[in-house]
Amino acid sequence: MIFIRAIGLTLLLLLGMLLPSNAAEADLRAIIAKFATASNFSAIEAVVHELAATGDRAVERPLAALAEGRLYVRKTDSLVFVGQDGGGGIELLDPLSGEKSGAAAKGDIAKVKVNNTLRRAIRDALGTLTLGAKDPAARIAAAATMFKTPDATNIEPLDAAIANETVASVKALLEQARAASVLVSDRPEADKLAAIALIGARGDRDALSLLTSVEANSEGTVKDGATAAMAKINSTLALWDAGQNIWYGISLGSVLLLAAIGLAITFGVMGVINMAHGEMVMLGAYTTFVVQEVIRSSFPGLFDWSLVIALPLAFLVAAFVGLVIERGVIRFLYGRPLETLLATWGVSLILQQAVRTIFGPTNQEVGNPSWMSGSFDIGQLAVTWNRLWILVFSLCVFAVLLYVMKRTPWGLQMRAVTANRRMAASMGIRTPWVDALTFALGSGIAGIAGVALSQVDNVSPNLGRGYIIDSFMVVVFGGVGNLWGTLVGAFSLGIVNKFLEPYAGAVLGKIVVLVLIILFIQKRPRGLFALKGRAVEA
Amino acid sequence: MRGNFSTITKMVSAGVVAAGLSVSVPARAADDTIKVGILHSLSGTMAISETTLKDAMLMLIDEQNAKGGLLGKKLEAVVVDPASNWPLFAEKARELISKDKVAAVFGCWTSVSRKSVLPVFSELDNILFYPVQYEGEESERNVFYTGAAPNQQAIPAVDYLMSEDGGSVKRWVLEGTDYVYPRTTNKILEAYLKAKGVAAEDIMVNYTPFGFSDWQTEVSAIKKFGSAGKKTAVVSTVNGDANVPFYKELGNQGIKAEDIPVMAFSVGEEELAGLDTAPLVGHLAAWNYFQSVDTPENEKFIADWHKFIKSDKRTTNDPMEAHYVGFNMWVKAVEKAGTTDPDKVIDAVIGVSVPNLTGGYSTMMPNHHITKPVLIGEIQADGQFETVSQTPGLVMGDEWSDYLADSKDLISDWRAPLSCGNFNVATGKCGGKGTN
Numbered sequence: 001m002i003f004i005r006a007i008g009l010t011l012l013l014l015l016g017m018l019l020p021s022n023a024a025e026a027d028l029r030a031i032i033a034k035f036a037t038a039s040n041f042s043a044i045e046a047v048v049h050e051l052a053a054t055g056d057r058a059v060e061r062p063l064a065a066l067a068e069g070r071l072y073v074r075k076t077d078s079l080v081f082v083g084q085d086g087g088g089g090i091e092l093l094d095p096l097s098g099e100k101s102g103a104a105a106k107g108d109i110a111k112v113k114v115n116n117t118l119r120r121a122i123r124d125a126l127g128t129l130t131l132g133a134k135d136p137a138a139r140i141a142a143a144a145t146m147f148k149t150p151d152a153t154n155i156e157p158l159d160a161a162i163a164n165e166t167v168a169s170v171k172a173l174l175e176q177a178r179a180a181s182v183l184v185s186d187r188p189e190a191d192k193l194a195a196i197a198l199i200g201a202r203g204d205r206d207a208l209s210l211l212t213s214v215e216a217n218s219e220g221t222v223k224d225g226a227t228a229a230m231a232k233i234n235s236t237l238a239l240w241d242a243g244q245n246i247w248y249g250i251s252l253g254s255v256l257l258l259a260a261i262g263l264a265i266t267f268g269v270m271g272v273i274n275m276a277h278g279e280m281v282m283l284g285a286y287t288t289f290v291v292q293e294v295i296r297s298s299f300p301g302l303f304d305w306s307l308v309i310a311l312p313l314a315f316l317v318a319a320f321v322g323l324v325i326e327r328g329v330i331r332f333l334y335g336r337p338l339e340t341l342l343a344t345w346g347v348s349l350i351l352q353q354a355v356r357t358i359f360g361p362t363n364q365e366v367g368n369p370s371w372m373s374g375s376f377d378i379g380q381l382a383v384t385w386n387r388l389w390i391l392v393f394s395l396c397v398f399a400v401l402l403y404v405m406k407r408t409p410w411g412l413q414m415r416a417v418t419a420n421r422r423m424a425a426s427m428g429i430r431t432p433w434v435d436a437l438t439f440a441l442g443s444g445i446a447g448i449a450g451v452a453l454s455q456v457d458n459v460s461p462n463l464g465r466g467y468i469i470d471s472f473m474v475v476v477f478g479g480v481g482n483l484w485g486t487l488v489g490a491f492s493l494g495i496v497n498k499f500l501e502p503y504a505g506a507v508l509g510k511i512v513v514l515v516l517i518i519l520f521i522q523k524r525p526r527g528l529f530a531l532k533g534r535a536v537e538a
Numbered sequence: 539m540r541g542n543f544s545t546i547t548k549m550v551s552a553g554v555v556a557a558g559l560s561v562s563v564p565a566r567a568a569d570d571t572i573k574v575g576i577l578h579s580l581s582g583t584m585a586i587s588e589t590t591l592k593d594a595m596l597m598l599i600d601e602q603n604a605k606g607g608l609l610g611k612k613l614e615a616v617v618v619d620p621a622s623n624w625p626l627f628a629e630k631a632r633e634l635i636s637k638d639k640v641a642a643v644f645g646c647w648t649s650v651s652r653k654s655v656l657p658v659f660s661e662l663d664n665i666l667f668y669p670v671q672y673e674g675e676e677s678e679r680n681v682f683y684t685g686a687a688p689n690q691q692a693i694p695a696v697d698y699l700m701s702e703d704g705g706s707v708k709r710w711v712l713e714g715t716d717y718v719y720p721r722t723t724n725k726i727l728e729a730y731l732k733a734k735g736v737a738a739e740d741i742m743v744n745y746t747p748f749g750f751s752d753w754q755t756e757v758s759a760i761k762k763f764g765s766a767g768k769k770t771a772v773v774s775t776v777n778g779d780a781n782v783p784f785y786k787e788l789g790n791q792g793i794k795a796e797d798i799p800v801m802a803f804s805v806g807e808e809e810l811a812g813l814d815t816a817p818l819v820g821h822l823a824a825w826n827y828f829q830s831v832d833t834p835e836n837e838k839f840i841a842d843w844h845k846f847i848k849s850d851k852r853t854t855n856d857p858m859e860a861h862y863v864g865f866n867m868w869v870k871a872v873e874k875a876g877t878t879d880p881d882k883v884i885d886a887v888i889g890v891s892v893p894n895l896t897g898g899y900s901t902m903m904p905n906h907h908i909t910k911p912v913l914i915g916e917i918q919a920d921g922q923f924e925t926v927s928q929t930p931g932l933v934m935g936d937e938w939s940d941y942l943a944d945s946k947d948l949i950s951d952w953r954a955p956l957s958c959g960n961f962n963v964a965t966g967k968c969g970g971k972g973t974n
Contacts, residue, residue, distance in 0.1 A: 041703055041926075069819075069918065115916060115926045116820045117705050120796040205765035213767035248754040255752065353581055361580075361589040363782060363812025373817075375790055384790040387754070457751045458782035458812050462583055466749045501755045506746040507716050 025096060028054060032062055032095050035071065035112050036078040044112065045121050052125030060129055062095040067122040071095070072109040083109065124149050131161045136170050143173035148206060152185035154178070176202055183214050192222050200229030204380055208233050240380040245498050247381060253494025254391040255456065257487060258449035259467040260474035261397060264486040265442030266322075268475050269418050270435065272330055273341045276348035277471060278464020280443045283321060284314035284450020285459045286355060289364045304369040307451055314447040321351075322443020326436045334435075348464065356461040366454040386455050393452050401445065402483055414438050418481065477517050479527030488528055493517075571614040572607075572878055574599060575634035577645025577655070577666075582622025583749070587778055587857075588647050590808060591669065592617060594858040595644050597846040598865045608872055616640055624654045631655040635662040641878035642667065642868055644861060649673060649718045656681065665880050667868065669860035671803060671825075673722035677937040677950035677959035679884065683907045684864035685857060686826055687935040688726050692773075694912040695801050695824035696727060698927050699771045700734065704914075705799065707771040709740045711760050716745040720775035723803070727773060729941040740768065750780045753787040761791065764798045772800040781805050782812050785821070795820025795916070807853035810921045821917045826896070826910040827859035828923040833897040853921075859895045866892040867902055888953060898932060905950035906959075907935025 031050050038044040048066070051059040065071045065082040072083045072090065081092040081101065089105045114122075127145030130138045139161075146154050158178040165171040179195035196214070199207045208230060215226040259281060266274045291310040295302050302309070325347055333340045368386060375384040405411040416424040417434045425431045450463070457463060478489025493513060500509035521527070576595045578588035599613045607613055616638045620627040627646065634640045635658070642665040646652040649672055659666050659680040671686040699707040710731060714720025724743055731741060742763050744756060764770035776784055781804070788800065801822040807829050829840065836854075839862065844850050871887035872878050891901040900908045909932040915923030938948035938960070947964040951957075958968035 069924075113924065113926070115703065116795050116799050116822075117703060119820060120705075123796060205762065209765040209767045216767070244758060245755075248752075248758075251754065252752050349581075356581065356585060356589075361585040361587075362808055363586065363779075365812050365814065367814050368786075373790065375792060382758070382791055384754075384787075386786075386790060456783055456786065458779060460586055460779065460812070462586065462749070462779065465583070466751060498755055502759065505744065506750060506756065510747060 024054075024056065025058070028056060028058060028096060032080050033078075035066075035080045036073045038112075041113070041115055041118060044114070045118055048118065048121050048125060052129065055129070057129060058096050060126060061098055063122050063126055065095070066112055066114055067119050067126075069111060069114055071112040071114075072104075073112060074104060074109050076108065080112075081109070128154065128157065131157055132164075136167050139165075139167075139170050140173055143170065143177045146177040147173070147180050147210070150177075150180035150184045150210070152181060154181040155185060155187075176207075180210055183210070189220070189222060192218075193225050196222070196225045196229050200232060203233050203236055205237070208237070237380060241502075243379075244381050245502065246495060247383065249495030249498035250491060251387040251391060251494070252498055253491035254387075254394040255453065256470055256474050256494055257398065257490035258390070258394045258452055259446075260471040260478075260486055260490055261394075261401060261483075262442045262444075262446030262449060263471045264475050264478075264483055265401075265445065266439055267472070268481045268483075268486065269414060270438055270442070271337075271480075272334075272439065273337050273344065274330075274442075275341060275345040275468065276325065276351060276464075277443075277446055278466070278468035279348045279351040280318040280322060280446035280464070281450040281453060281467055282355065282459075282461065282464040283318045283351070284447035285366065285454035285457075285463055286359065286364070286450075287314040287317050287447065288451045288454045289359075289366050289459050292366055303367070304371060306367075307369060307372075307455075310451050311448050314451045315444040316447075318447025318450070319440040319444030322446075323436055323440040325443070326439035330439065331432065331435065348468075352461045352464070359461075361461065364459045366459050368455055372455060390452050390455065397445065397448065398483070398487055404441075405483065410434075410437070473514075473517060475527075477520065477527055479529035482527075482529040485527055485529035571612045572609070572872075573614050573616050573638055573640040575631075575638065575640035575643035575645070576615055576617045577620060577627065577630055577634065577643050578647065579622040579651075580617075580619040583779070584622040584647050584651075587808065588622075590852075590855070591645075591647070591857055591861060593847055594843070594861050595865070597842060598862060600846070601842065602865075602869060608869055609876070609878070620651070624648075624650050627651040628654045628658050631658045631666075632662065635659075635664045640664070641872070642880070642883070644669070644864065646670070647857075652681070653718075663880055665868070665883060667861070667864035669857045669864060671856070673719045674726070674937050674939055675722060675942075675945055677905050677907075677952075679906075679952055679957075679959060680880070681906060682864060682867070682887065682902065683935060683937070684860040684867075686910060686912075687907055687937055688723055688939060689936040690826060690910050690912055690933045691803055691824050692723050692727055693730060694929055694933065695803070695822070695914060696730065696773065698824075698914045699773075699799070699801060699822075701927075703927060705769055705771070707799075708736070708768040709763065709766060709770040710736065710742070711763055711770065711772040712741065712743045712775070713756065713760070713772055714743075714745050714775035715750070715777035715780060716747055717777070720745065720777070723775050724773075726939045726941050729939075733941060746776070746780065748777060748780070750776075751783045753784050754791075757784075757787045757791050757793065760798065761793060764793075770798050772798060774800050774802040775804060776802070777804055778809055781809050785813055785818055788821075789817030795822075801914075806855040806857075807922065808855050810917065811851075811853060813921070815917050815921045816919045818917045819919050822914060822926075823917070823923060824912065824914050825856040825923075826912060827856045827894070828913055828915050828925060829854045830915070830918075830922045830924060831896050831913070833895065835893055835897065836895040839895055863892060863894050863900050863908065867900075867908075884952070900932070903934055904953045905935065905937050906952060907937055909934050 031047060034047045038047055051063060062071060062082060070083050072081050074081060080095055082095050083090040083092055086103065089103050090109060091103050092101050094101050123145055127142045130142045133139055155178060158174055158181065162171060162174050162178065165174055176198060179198040182191050182195040199210060211226045211230045215223055262280065263277045266272050266277065288310040291313060292306045295306050329343050329347060330340060333343060372386040372389055375382045413429050413434050416429060417431050421431055474489045474493060475486055477493060478485030497509055497513050500512055504512060576592050578592040579585050580589055580592060596615055599615045602608060603612050616634060618630040618634060620630045631643065634643055644667045646655060646668050647670050652668055656678055664680060666681045667684055668681055669684050671691050674687045698704040712724045712727060714724055728741060746756060760772055799820065799822055801824060803824060805823050806825060840854055843854055867887055867890045870890045870892060871883050875882040875886035887902050888904050889902065891899045894900045896911050898911060900910055902908050912929040912933055913925050914927040915925050918924050937950050938945040940946050947962050948960050949963055950959045961968050
């Protein structure tokens with residue numbers, strides 16, 4: 001340890017020698033000290049600009065800390081520090097060197113306040129500073145900020161950066177940023193037209209946004225060039241929009257599929273109008289919450305695995321509750337749909353209120369594991385990771401369920417009981433047992449749907465309420481008793497919904513979908529894929 | 539076995555009925571108590587927000603009793619559960635007033651629940667303290683509005699976004715849940731923005747259903763609207779439950795507060811509790827109180843709350859502060875009138891001034907609205923708000939919006955001799971009509 005520390009110290013000393021002269025550092029410190037006296041946002045912004053104007057890379061640390069709200073002023077001596085959470089209080093670091101310089105209680109230091117305007121100013125300032133950074137990602141970020149905030153004074157540093165750039169993709173971005181700056185400068189028309197061509201080729205919303213303001217502020221050939229480039233971008237974007245609607249539709253469809261697939265078993269196969277289905281989904285989501293709480297407090301390293309751990313538990317919890325409901329209530333009510341509906345609705349209220357009593361009425365926080373956060377781009381289409389994983393997950397659940405139903409003895413028994421209960425019973429199948437397990441399976445599937453839905457919706461006692469109508473809609477539309485019907489039903493409803501939404505709005509879109517389904521059911525009362533079975537006979 | 543299931547059905551249906559029934563605290567027979575009604579949903583959709591308010595009221599009543607009660611008598615809370623069912627609100631209000639003989643009622647959250655109890659309160663002549671920000675266009679003799687009117691929340695919020703500090707916003711998305719509060723508020727905001735010179739094509743209005751959870755299309759529409767080369771902001775009147783998926787989608791699609799800030803009117807500390815706020819830092823909310831407000835009164839209130847609810851994690855929020863202010867105003871008015879008789883209290887409460895939690899005093903105005911400071915806060919990574927702007931003084935609640943043609947001539951003054959909630963200054967008559 002001592003040896004390593006000694007090396008560290010030597011390195012630090014060497015680094016200290018490499019740093020610019022002490023006079024420059026003293027200047028920086030003098031500017032940073034002004035944060036302590038800046039009383040409002042415009043005063044703080046002035047200090048930020050002053051720091052950025054030094055052009056010294058050392059100001060990155062205090063500026064980044066300010067943007068994150070980690071820049072503090074010690075009340076006793078008005079010294080400025082970068083803070084980081086440590087132990088009970090806040091650890092103070094030197095704003096320039098980042099060396100530890102003691103700790104402070106929360107009450108002894110005052111945070112330098114920051115708002116959106118300031119954060120933007122800092123981002124712009126850091127953009128110019130990080131143009132020469134070693135990390136390509138930092139250079140890409142710099143190019144992106146400079147593209148969004150074009151300025152004639154940026155052209156020269158960008159020219160220098162382009163000349164030094166070795167990575168082709170970063171170079172292209174830098175050239176686009178340069179083109180953006182050329183458009184707001186007083187360079188000759190030919191330069192500007194070339195810049196418009198370059199930006200037009202980029203073809204995304206940022207380019208469109210930039211060209212819109214160029215078009216508004218210029219005239220002659222430049223204006224015409226901008227108009228033409230905008231028209232071209234708009235036509236490609238329209239195509240991407242259609243693709244986007246399909247993707248959103250598929251994604252909504254996957255959520256519907258997950259919510260409905262358990263119901264496709266309990267309602268579709270068994271014919272039980274299960275109003276407590278949504279609450280099984282809710283129980284699954286709450287199981288996820290409990291698992292995450294335990295992981296947060298005891299095994300923080302496992303957080304990214306929380307959903308995987310929650311899946312089997314959610315299945316078991318919901319399946320167990322389903323089993324209890326079937327044995328306790330539903331088995332007495334087979335063949336009496338109205339009573340089943342009322343009884344399961346009562347059960348749903350009891351479950352909701354129980355969860356409300358145990359966990360409280362407010363939303364519970366279920367975090368996204370890192371592999372489910374953020375998004376990536378395919379062309380102009382932003383695909384969010386959580387939606388993509390939910391789609392994959394829903395298809396997996398569907399495949400497994402299909403396998404269980406079609407390829408296992410248990411599935412065979414289930415189908416046999418559905419097709420003809422008496423015949424199945426006389427063949428020696430214990431039909432009540434199959435009923436109970438089938439209901440538990442449907443409920444368990446709803447539980448694991450809850451794990452996935454906790455990632456996109458809020459985890460509150462009302463969670464299930466939002467899905468029950470949609471689930472019934474999907475199952476009825478797809479054809480009662482047919483898993484494939486549920487799949488096709490979920491995705492077609494999702495896509496129709498998302499195509500209607502941009503034109504009709506979310507409220508009207510939903511109404512239109514409902515009317516379409518009613519009309520469809522009039523025409524084909526048994527849904528897309530009709531199946532013979534107990535549900536049909538009842 | 540056949541015999542069994544009818545019993546079970548009965549049990550289940552009894553459970554259903556029980557869920558909708560009142561949980562009234564057993565009434566003491568003696569006259570040595572003053573009863574206070576609490577009319578907040580403890581089950582159903584709105585339980586998420588209203589249960590907290592019920593607890594806050596119980597805490598305030600406890601504290602008042604610890605201080606020696608009121609007029610030498612103990613206060614007694616009568617809690618009923620209207621179960622997020624609007625007609626049931628009216629029934630429960632009637633029960634509180636006629637059966638339990640409460641001196642005043644603290645309750646309601648949604649505008650539709652308030653509208654449904656209004657006739658009951660005026661018929662039976664009792665008092666309702668309503669603690670939630672609302673759309674205005676109303677002033678009733680029996681109702682005291684301790685939440686914000688649009689000019690105490692929406693208008694200052696938009697002003698902030700238009701200011702240099704707020705980013706000089708030029709283009710506006712008005713995103714709301716489809717019901718009376720967002721629709722009326724957006725109508726007022728649209729008129730206000732147009733009066734400020736914003737062109738119609740720079741305003742986009744969109745509504746989504748209650749509990750909406752698939753925000754992909756809406757968020758990408760916002761992104762699209764925001765890429766027209768002008769600074770864009772979203773003003774959100776999206777209701778409680780739908781907010782979590784809305785913010786999750788904003789975070790996932792990478793809409794940063796520096797680029798397109800979202801200013802919310804219905805998102806408080808409580809709603810953020812269900813969210814990882816790190817990707818949302820910088821998005822805004824406008825309220826009259828934040829838990830992070832640094833005053834001794836607030837510090838004590840939070841400490842009391844944590845002690846009462848037995849959890850350090852529970853947050854405080856704006857409607858709780860409204861109940862704090864409203865309850866103290868009622869107490870003071872009863873002391874002033876020397877009786878709990880609603881008629882006397884209604885007259886006595888006007889002009890009553892009590893400390894609020896943001897370091898000032900709130901006063902009940904003759905239009906039954908109160909004076910409040912307006913705070914604009916930015917969401918922080920710890921789920922709290924940090925105040926970035928505050929009105930220099932207190933803002934008086936304006937019940938009839940000056941920006942709507944139907945209501946701009948109306949005023950309300952419940953003092954004699956005017957005693958009118960909708961006096962039309964243009965015609966000089968009482969009985970004008972608002973927009974809803």
